[in-house]
Amino acid sequence: MVTFQILPYLLEGTWRALQIFVLTLVFSIPLGIVVARLRQSTLRVIQLPVRFYLLIMRGTPLILQLIFFMYFPPFVLGIPIGRFSAVILAFSLNYAAYFAEIFRGGLESIPRGQFEAGHVLGFTSGQTFTRIVLPQVIKRILPPSASEAMTLVKDTALAQIIGVAELFRAAQNSTSRLVSIEPIIAAGVIYLILNSLVALVFSRFEKKLSYYRH
Amino acid sequence: MPSDIVLSVENLAKRFGTLEVLKSIHLTVHRGEVVVIIGPSGSGKSTLLRLINQLELADSGNITVGGQVLCKNDPHGRSVYVAKADLKAIQLKIGLVFQSFNLFPHFTIERNITEAPVHVLGQPVAEAKTKAAALLKKLGLSEKAQNYPFQLSGGQQQRAAIARALALEPEVLFFDEPTSALDPELTGEVLKVIRQLAAEHMTMVVVTHEMAFARELADRIIFMDQGVIIEEGTPEQVFNSTHERTRQFLRHYSE
Numbered sequence: 001m002v003t004f005q006i007l008p009y010l011l012e013g014t015w016r017a018l019q020i021f022v023l024t025l026v027f028s029i030p031l032g033i034v035v036a037r038l039r040q041s042t043l044r045v046i047q048l049p050v051r052f053y054l055l056i057m058r059g060t061p062l063i064l065q066l067i068f069f070m071y072f073p074p075f076v077l078g079i080p081i082g083r084f085s086a087v088i089l090a091f092s093l094n095y096a097a098y099f100a101e102i103f104r105g106g107l108e109s110i111p112r113g114q115f116e117a118g119h120v121l122g123f124t125s126g127q128t129f130t131r132i133v134l135p136q137v138i139k140r141i142l143p144p145s146a147s148e149a150m151t152l153v154k155d156t157a158l159a160q161i162i163g164v165a166e167l168f169r170a171a172q173n174s175t176s177r178l179v180s181i182e183p184i185i186a187a188g189v190i191y192l193i194l195n196s197l198v199a200l201v202f203s204r205f206e207k208k209l210s211y212y213r214h
Numbered sequence: 215m216p217s218d219i220v221l222s223v224e225n226l227a228k229r230f231g232t233l234e235v236l237k238s239i240h241l242t243v244h245r246g247e248v249v250v251i252i253g254p255s256g257s258g259k260s261t262l263l264r265l266i267n268q269l270e271l272a273d274s275g276n277i278t279v280g281g282q283v284l285c286k287n288d289p290h291g292r293s294v295y296v297a298k299a300d301l302k303a304i305q306l307k308i309g310l311v312f313q314s315f316n317l318f319p320h321f322t323i324e325r326n327i328t329e330a331p332v333h334v335l336g337q338p339v340a341e342a343k344t345k346a347a348a349l350l351k352k353l354g355l356s357e358k359a360q361n362y363p364f365q366l367s368g369g370q371q372q373r374a375a376i377a378r379a380l381a382l383e384p385e386v387l388f389f390d391e392p393t394s395a396l397d398p399e400l401t402g403e404v405l406k407v408i409r410q411l412a413a414e415h416m417t418m419v420v421v422t423h424e425m426a427f428a429r430e431l432a433d434r435i436i437f438m439d440q441g442v443i444i445e446e447g448t449p450e451q452v453f454n455s456t457h458e459r460t461r462q463f464l465r466h467y468s469e
Binding site: 111113114116117119120121122123124127131132135136139211212213214 | 268305309314330363
């Protein structure tokens with residue numbers, strides 16, 4: 001099989017994809033939580049920009065956003081940006097929007113009684129949030145978060161549009177060079193393995209939190 | 215005869231949008247008293263309890279809890295609350311038991327009870343656990359200490375919720391329809407606990423539809439309708455009322 005010839009090349013691309021995956025999660029999850037909290041604000045000065053951001057990020061293709069963050073900073077703002085940085089910036093802003101809405105959904109599904117019980121027992125709103133609400137939110141958002149993470153693994157393929165050498169580009173190059181579809185299939189298998197691991201991790205996490213219901 | 219006033223409410227008014235939920239409520243509760251509030255849905259009974267427990271903000275009126283002012287009217291008749299730093303101290307003097315229990319599902323029953331004493335009052339964990347064990351024993355829930363709320367029946371959950379409120383040793387305990395979400399067979403075990411607390415002279419304000427219970431345990435019954443107190447008196451007075459609205463309401467509960 002020709003795949004073995006180019007496996008090291010594919011694995012380099014895989015490594016790149018993993019870097020994008022990890023860095024995106026590292027930035028987008030905290031940012032998503034912040035955005036979700038901001039969205040709760042009653043001030044229009046905050047509400048409107050936040051909702052605009054959420055609409056743009058979720059309403060336009062990620063591939064377009066990648067091109068935007070590659071060319072907008074240097075050519076319009078005069079700020080140079082490396083390809084990989086542009087990728088992480090675009091991915092983080094994009095995924096933060098999705099995580100923000102997932103988080104908001106989880107937060108709004110917590111019964112008001114939980115907040116009220118916390119309040120009458122004398123907890124500060126900070127304590128109520130971290131000790132009582134947040135653990136419950138995390139449990140609730142594990143399934144949609146798993147989906148998001150799996151989509152992210154696949155979306156890393158889009159980084160090629162601004163010249164980042166990730167797995168799928170490597171597979172496409174090999175396929176045309178070797179005139180065989182095998183590299184593409186191999187890439188597919190690698191994505192599947194990666195996502196199986198993601199699914200497994202989330203599944204373990206869900207199981208760990210299944211000690212209680214509701 | 216109980217003498218000190220643990221709760222004082224004057225001219226309390228609250229509206230939600232255009233709906234006036236409380237029009238002008240006066241209420242005084244003395245130490246050791248059991249006050250039962252009855253009335254149809256929408257009469258404002260729950261709102262009254264929620265205002266006292268700081269779950270809503272009063273529009274107008276004065277609330278004094280355990281001798282400390284919570285809110286007071288300004289010259290324009292709007293309620294002004296005391297500083298944030300004092301609000302917590304005032305809230306810790308009282309407790310509230312909810313209709314839907316509101317136990318924390320991710321904590322064991324024991325932790326539900328110890329969490330506030332430890333993280334709000336700063337009690338050492340061991341001490342909190344000992345006190346929790348005593349409360350659980352008193353309420354007949356000792357074997358459930360390490361269980362989670364979802365594993366308990368409704369009656370057990372409500373008793374656990376009462377234990378959780380008692381752990382902070384409040385001066386007054388409020389109950390917002392404590393048995394309304396329970397199957398009829400389970401209401402008995404919760405009423406038994408309230409009866410026990412009354413025997414121990416716990417000051418309590420109970421909103422309920424359980425008329426027999428109200429009749430038996432209340433020192434005073436308050437009948438509310440559409441945001442005002444229609445009638446107030448001993449169980450004998452209220453249940454034999456000559457007031458038309460009261461009779462009309464009680465007719466639905468004739469045994």
